[in-house]
Amino acid sequence: MTISFHDLSRMTREERDALLKRTEADLSQYEEKVKPIIAAVREEGDEALARFARQFDKAPVERNTIAATEADFARAEKTLDPKVKEALSFMAGSIRRFHEDQKPEEMWFHEIRPGVFAGDRTTPIPSVACYVPRGKGAFPSSVMMASIPAAVAGVKEIAIITPPGPDGQVDDATLVAARMAGVGKVFKAGGAQGIAAVAYGTQTVPKCAKVVGPGSPWVGAAKRLLSHVIDTGTPAGPSELIVLADDTADGRLAGLDLIIESEHGPDSSAFLVTWSRKVAEDAVAAIPEFWAQMGEQRVSYSSAVLGGPMGGIVLARDEEEAIAFCNDYAPEHLGVHSEEPFQYLGRLQHAGEILLGRHTPPTLGNFVIGVNHVLPTSGWARTGSPLTVYDFMKRTSVAYVTGKGYPELARHAEVIARYEGFDGHANAVSETRARLLRKNA
Incomplete structure (x- = not known):
């Protein structure tokens, strides 16, 4: 079973963009x-x-x-x-x-x-x-x-x-x-x-x-x-993972983690992104050993992903190119393998979750850390968020204006309302209201 190897230095813009694509189900x-x-x-x-x-x-x-x-x-x-x-x-x-x-x-x-x-x-x-x-x-x-x-x-x-x-x-x-x-x-x-x-x-x-x-x-x-009948929330697509590894990472550990999301199904996506050829080669050498410890079905899923166009190794020229690829991809899961993983956190802008360090594999995030594993996929991490308590709550704006605060607001609001052509809006904060307020004082 061959693992795909994508060298960004040898790829055209179109070929690089093709790596960013996910499985798109035609519903x-x-x-x-x-x-x-x-x-x-x-x-x-x-x-x-x-x-x-x-x-x-x-x-x-x-x-x-x-x-x-x-x-x-x-x-x-x-x-x-x-x-x-x-x-x-x-x-x-x-x-x-x-x-x-x-x-x-x-x-x-x-x-x-x-x-x-x-x-x-x-x-x-x-x-x-x-x-x-x-x-x-x-x-x-x-x-x-x-x-x-x-x-x-x-x-x-x-x-x-x-x-x-x-x-x-x-x-x-x-x-x-x-x-x-x-x-x-x-x-x-x-x-x-x-x-x-x-x-x-x-x-x-x-x-x-x-x-x-x-x-x-x-x-x-x-x-x-049924989206007009019931709130259906954020759509969730196939699983995605990027493992970002620098030259201090252990390629075998990076390969071990790469398998995690690739075993979900053949429509998943999983890339090891690194600028270290040694890390990449160590991962490629170790992955078959890890497959040997897995069941046949999960190996078939993982090998289909890591050997296909939506998985494998992405070799970058340097860390800037690697981080740019991660941000453009906006993965569901993003693991960072480095002796100093926090040094990259500020530059990683788009991901459903960021898992820092060799002791934080996606397995822990999926099950026992406590962060939610329902995450934005298909690039929605650019604007979307994990499932949170906010998804089960709604906000209602509340306002109260005192007699002292009213006149200044009314003056400016009337100007805007008349400019936009809303006579009823304007009248409600005009001298008409002021007269009624004085009568009720």
């Missing part, structure tokens, strides 16, 4: 297939959800078994490996602590000018659905990354929707993670039908104000078609 072909699914869920509710679970997930689900029961939660608690439960509890604690520290104050209110007060009040959104995929495995970490920030934000109604397994049940770790996050509503509703269920509500699944979490192109197409 139009899915949208036409998704439309009847959405319509069926809207019209039939639970009956459609059960039918689609049997059809698409090959799971024995009936309309009266869509919701996970207390017995399901109890079974999961009893059967899940204690070591897994311990790790999930550790993860939950880190995620909760990080997002509690992130939570903004409930309200700020400042005197902007004499007698003029303004501020923001921050309150939770009323409800949210957290989509947890299951196609390539079970992902209890996604349960916690989506639902714990929502709980910290104060969202009262939190639901989890996830595809059922072949046995018609929700994965045990998913149920345990949900309970640890404080969520008791888990529904067997995956794919486009799950998104439709929380957009419109069914007899069992509650209608929600927002849905978060990554999913298949079917999920993406449903979100796009």
Whole structure:
């Protein structure tokens, strides 16, 4: 299995730009297939959800078994490996602590000018659905990354929707993670039908104000078609990673980390960016050794990425060219391998997360540090942010003007209102109001 090697000094501008491209799913072909699914869920509710679970997930689900029961939660608690439960509890604690520290104050209110007060009040959104995929495995970490920030934000109604397994049940770790996050509503509703269920509500699944979490192109197409009905949040594409390594880095460690996001699927992207040929060569030599310790499917994914046009080694002329490439790429995950990683932090402008040093592999960020692993992809890190408590909260502007502060504001506001042609605006702050205020004094 060959690892791609991209030498920036020998590449044209067009060839360099081609490295910045990601897998772009054409959702139009899915949208036409998704439309009847959405319509069926809207019209039939639970009956459609059960039918689609049997059809698409090959799971024995009936309309009266869509919701996970207390017995399901109890079974999961009893059967899940204690070591897994311990790790999930550790993860939950880190995620909760990080997002509690992130939570903004409930309200700020400042005197902007004499007698003029303004501020923001921050309150939770009323409800949210957290989509947890299951196609390539079970992902209890996604349960916690989506639902714990929502709980910290104060969202009262939190639901989890996830595809059922072949046995018609929700994965045990998913149920345990949900309970640890404080969520008791888990529904067997995956794919486009799950998104439709929380957009419109069914007899069992509650209608929600927002849905978060990554999913298949079917999920993406449903979100796009239902974005006028439910807040679908920031779109999430395939996984991305850049490992930036200077000449003090260990190429073997850089290669070890490069595999992390490349094993998600053949549509992922993963580059080692360095200006040290030795680091690059050491990584290339070590990666096959690491593949030998992995399962066949994950190796097939990783080798497809690292041997293709969206992965491998990027050799830069110098650190300026390497950092410029990282910023142009704006990756989801950016790891920095150096004995002094903080020296680069100020120049790294665009990334969903920046993981500094050889002891901070993406695995830790994905699971146990506490930072959120739901991150902007496809270059959206230029303007987007990780999932945070802010995604589950809304700000309301609050203002109060005293009698002392009113006259100066009114004078300037009337001028602007008349210039823009808004007579009603202008009259409301004109002498007409002043006369009425004097009468009420």
